[in-house]
Amino acid sequence: MRLFQKPRPALPPRTKKITSALNLAGKGIEYGPLHAVLLRKAHYDVSYVDYADRAYLAEHYANNPDVDVSLIPEIDIVTGGKLISEFLPEESIDYVVASHVMEHVPDLLGWLESNLRVLKLGGRIAVAFPDKRYCFDLKRKNSTISDVMAAYLEKRTKPSFQQICDHFWNVSKAKAADCWKKSTTPDNAEYVHDRRTIVDTLRKMGAREDYIDCHCWVFPDFKFLETMNVIRSVHNVGFEVVSFYPTQPNTLEFYVTFEKI
Template identity: 35%
Template structure:
């Protein structure tokens, strides 16, 4: 919106959003990210997707070489359908760059990572808004997280963002079920390791025409990881799944190691490692 990963001066770039530039400026008029000394202006939106698909918006300008989606996919009720929509406007061997929040360092801290069944189920039902299940899980578990404290090992039980979360979650889920209400939600939740496991499955099932070409795991004191998906519709699902990268779960799925400070701290951790095989 106002901090794009790719700038216009980097090449032939089109910015897409669900609303027009004017609507976005009105919506976020008082938001700290666009107001104040450190703020950056909202970019001019070229493709407004509120009432049309990306393919319809692009028209004859498709296909494209690459697509960048930063903190978008987790808001999509049906990520597999969304990725197929993107594939439809992408050249063969074109890539999608994803910036994905790591649940360990965000307000999704207490939520369990999404499973293959979660993504397949919402894809088969053609979900267009967050389901009652997705909404209830999000609202009931969302937490006030200090990412730096989690990395430092001083925070392992963040508290709720607001009071009455459980009853609020039920009310919001009922509203979705009974009235089809829209609730902005992190519909899916990942760690770098869980992302690879789920998407290897859906690639092997032939549900998306991509391979995972690269993953950059979450770096210390940050909250997101980066994934490069390459379109290879000519290859078999098994071939595409076979090249999925691997990560060490002890570093990229569990809580991060606590930084070692001072001789006493190092000795304590060394003794714990000898006794338990882990510093946790």
Template identity: 35%
Template sequence: MSACRTPLTRKQKLLAGLDQKSSLGLEIGALCRPFLLRDDGPVIYVDHANTQTLRGKYQNDPNVNVDAIVDVDAVWGANTLLQALGGRHVDYVVASHVVEHVPDLIAWLHELRSVLNPGGEVRLIVPDKRFTFDYFREETRIAAVLHSNLVGARVPQPQVLIDYCINVAKVDCASAWRAPLDPFAVERHHNLDTALGVAQDCMHNGAYHDVHCWVFSPRSFARLFREMAELGLIDFACGNFFDTERNDMEFFVSLKPSNDKSETVESWRRMETQARDDAPGRPFWKTRRALRFAVQRC
């Protein structure tokens, strides 16, 4: 009889294989729940505003303990990340539930790459749209990412704001795992008037509205990154990933710089192939069995 394997914690998945004591880490958007602690090793905290501003912004947010917000070391906004760090480079970057918010995904990845020491890597925690309020939104396609990069987006674009506002819904993760959700039975967070209002605010005033610009499942994330690698838009390979666990709503991906285009593309193809794609409400073994049966009949 084999011994029971203890599940990895979120922190263990995110930081697996990293030597925090002897490496310089950078955490983006830690707010009041940092994964990197100064007691564990040197760390630079980066956010879009300084600590005082963040405490004022979130003072009435019940989900944020303003007294626990980290002391921000570098503010990354109109400047580049390298400028924000004063030219310093780091050994690894950690970002939890950040990548889906950035207006220009390609530019953001390039800036992360610019601050990494040789052998460095980026660790991401990414929400899985199939079990979050993004449930009814379509997964991000390469054309949307290219458009955002083409216009040099510094704020979420009007079409993104409209898509977000008319489609995000009050989704319970456990319910989404049990069975497909009825789009007519799930309450929406916003309405068309709100969607058009924030889109017009962006168009006319350049206003920033914090939304999920990008929508992923593990497989669609890998597909998008493979396509970007094939087009020569990124030089990050997939180092490792932890798939979304049942009754959970996030997955973990490690990005490693690579100058080998073919290996970079292949690394994302491997993730795309290995990522589970079982439908909510169906046991995983039935999905795989049905897939094998279909293949055998072809």
């Protein structure tokens, strides 16, 4: 473990909420930091995990005005879509941080199990997850337990074509504050993709062999919590929820921390 002699600076409010139940003095990983790293290597013993290396990510997001590619760090563990347990020994880390990652993984339960495997007993996973009611998912139906179990039993490594279609068909223009005010609703939100071309767009996606990123999992805050607790009870997964911050007014995300038991 690296030793950090300098006092750590105060965490930004959002980072503090996400990580409030973690022991940050230990060794951890942060998934998908992109340009918005939560935990800096200068102050924490953390490794960055992503599906691709920095060069690929910088090229991929080069024309995205919302991403400052100069801030993307070097990626320590490039998974290529594989589970983290293929890269780290069992019970080797103290915490996991995943901000807006879990909704993208093709196999939600497999991802959770893999991270629990590499955590020490009592280690924790801190998740920030978008609430479908206040983001571009607002037109989509909630994911179900059977959806989660189907992906798990299939050992899914890519989003299903149904998930891809659901995402791109329904993705809508929505700002959190407008959704809270109900000036934007599932009934009046404008689709991102033109209805005149969406079928052809999806047909082309169906013919592709590469990985197509999308939101595989869609939940409001308490429905996510309920789903995870049911999965825990029926599948005997070794975790418990130790903290839960529901979505706050004019925001679009909620925070959950799981502990390995």
